Amino acid sequence: MDVYQIELEAQSQIRSQLLIDTAVKNLGQTTRPQQQAEQQQQLDDCNIADLEADVAQQQLEDSESEEDDNEDEDIDAEEDEALPEVSFDANSDFNLHFFDTPEDSSTQGAYSEAGSLDSEPEEQQFDLEQQQLNSTAAAAAATVGIAQELQHCLSAIEADPLQLLQCDSYYGANNTATTAIVASATAAAAAGATGSVAVATAATAAHLSCTPLSNGGGALYAISSVHQFGPSGYHYGVTSCEGCKVSSACNYLSLQFNSNIYFSQGFFRRSIQKQIEYRCLRDGKCLVIRLNRNRCQYCRFKKCLSAGMSRDCKYLQHLI
Amino acid sequence: MDVYQIELEAQSQIRSQLLIDTAVKNLGQTTRPQQQAEQQQQLDDCNIADLEADVAQQQLEDSESEEDDNEDEDIDAEEDEALPEVSFDANSDFNLHFFDTPEDSSTQGAYSEAGSLDSEPEEQQFDLEQQQLNSTAAAAAATVGIAQELQHCLSAIEADPLQLLQCDSYYGANNTATTAIVASATAAAAAGATGSVAVATAATAAHLSCTPLSNGGGALYAISSVHQFGPSGYHYGVTSCEGCKVSSACNYLSLQFNSNIYFSQGFFRRSIQKQIEYRCLRDGKCLVIRLNRNRCQYCRFKKCLSAGMSRDCKYLQHLI
DNA sequence: CAATCAGGTCACAAGGTCAC
DNA sequence: GTGACCTTGTGACCTGATTG
Ligand SMILES: [Zn+2]
Ligand SMILES: [Zn+2]
Secondary structure, eight states, X not given: OHHXXXXXXXXXXXXXXXXXXXXXXXXXOSHHHHHHHHXXXXXXXXXXXXXXXXXXXXXXXXXXXXXXXXHHHHHXXXXXXXXXXXXXXXXXXXXXXSSOOTTOOGGGGTOSSHHHHHHHHHHHHHHHHHXXXXXXXXXXXXXXXXXXXXXXXXXXXXXXXXXXXXXXXXIOXXXXXXXXXXXXXXXXXXXXXXXXXXXXXXXXXXXXEEEEOTTOOTTOEEEESOOOOOEEEEETTEEEEHHHHHTTHHHHTTOGGGXXXXXXXXXXXXXXXXXXXXXXXXXXXXXXXXXXTTSOHHHHHHHHHHTTOOTTOTTTGGGO | OHHHHHHXXXXXXXXXXXXXXXXXXXXXXXXXXXXXXXXXXXXXXHHHHHHHHHHHTTHHHHHHHHSTHXXXXXXXXXXXXXXXXXXXXXXXXXXXXXXXOTTOSTTTTTOSSHHHXXXXXXXXXXXXXXXXXXXXXXXXXXXXXXXXXXXXXXXXXHHOTGGGOOSHHHHOOOOHHHHHHHHHHHHHHHTTTTSSXXXXXXXXXXXXXXXEOTTOOTTOEEEEOOOOSOEEEEETTEEEEHHHHXXXXXXXXXXXXXXXXSOOHHXXXXXXXXXXXXXXXXXXXXXXXXXXXXXXXXXXXXXXXXXXXXXXXXXXXXXX
């Protein structure tokens, strides 16, 4: 019980942090917010799209879709015919045919091969993005205020809270100033894990630089308060400082495969290298969080994909 | 039972921390507090809601969402309908329903399965989210202030608390204040198994280094007071020195499943894999020590849980 | 050259196996 | 059913290729 509650609390904090950050950004900058807004919108759009589709049929799916979603949706898609844009339906049987095995005709859509795997997810993303763009455009047309951004943020968060987690807010945390508040809460609860774990608040202008945790697992790293730049917004799908973004955020944060959240390079690398097909023993909707990331490989890999992990992401972060 | 108490304590502490943090923020900022307050409220609400809901039907479900306890509670939920605030009473029959068995319709809410556990909460969350969305939308229309953001955040959090889970608070825990209680509880329970086995209390500055017991069974290890560094807090579910934590505590302590105390991997693994329900032939208060560890499975498993053993502890403590 | 990241390596732990 | 042993997967660390 404790764990969950704690986690919940932590999550709530994180979310609040995100919101705060967004609000602050909006207040502070008009231009920057756009980026964030866009990103958020994308997130939101994705979420919204998912939600709508889900609402049409099953909202549960939506929730899944929010997180990591594509795969989950895929699964759902099978049963339902209403699934809109998402192409993932193939995996209805909850088998991830990341790579098409000849025999699996049903899953062909999903992943034909390791290589294809990369490409397909991207395609999906594109679709989502387009949708997002449309929705965002509409939203923009309607109103282009902070409110929207916030809403986007919220929806995004709601959609897939984990995705928003960033090194900073999530792992980050050595900042004395920022950490102070969060740290106390987190520290109280978490205390010892890393000791430095904390969530930076946007309010504190100090931004967190990223330094790897010596004993951290996988690609998990913590952020120490080195740089004093303010958070620059969303970069590569995560909220990070400009410095980190520019100066090899991927490196410092170990954002290999374009994700630093509960996804280790090892797992994703092995998955795509060996073209391993995972199977979910349950419904393919396992909640994948850091704590239980090793319980279901299928769902974990799905989450990785939904998070945008791709073997082709190298050097692409800059371009975003 | 120990587990529960400990957890409760931890939770209470965490909550207090949150409250404090909130208060601090409020003092410092007027806007920020709202979020936290909301978040906290959410958290509180969740707990309260859980309790109430449980009381109304089965408290177990709620409790489970909180943590591992879920299972225990689930069991209880079945028979009892009167569980008051403490959801733990359920164990009166001394059956540990750590995992929902399909046949238990009453506990369905909790965990349909180890895996399902994750997914189901999400569904609930989704419903909440929808509600939230509605509420949020209305709120947005009404006003587009920070308040809204906060509300959104809150709703989001409410929607899927589990998604946001973090593990810091749980394993973390170097806090002297917090550990004090927990440590004492654990120590009391664990006590003498190996003679050298002990739980460092925050009060005692001396920290315990970890050395394997030559004659220990399975993964049983004891902690000997070798290092004189202060206790760094809870690591892997037990109070250990920083050195042990850092230098592959899992290795040295054979802390498989997050416990080095009279718990073999085999027993705990089987218990969680097969979701075995144990029953105590006595009062559920059997003294479990190394020597007689096989006398009562129920009490042994309970002790394992109380010691913080978890299927997800590997490599995870650092990550928080 | 510096910065970055894909990929290899291997200690370590989760989980299976089977004599007892 | 237990737990010692073994296999398999994980991820922290390292190396080298690639980019600018
Ligand atoms: Zn799964
Ligand atoms: Zn007993």
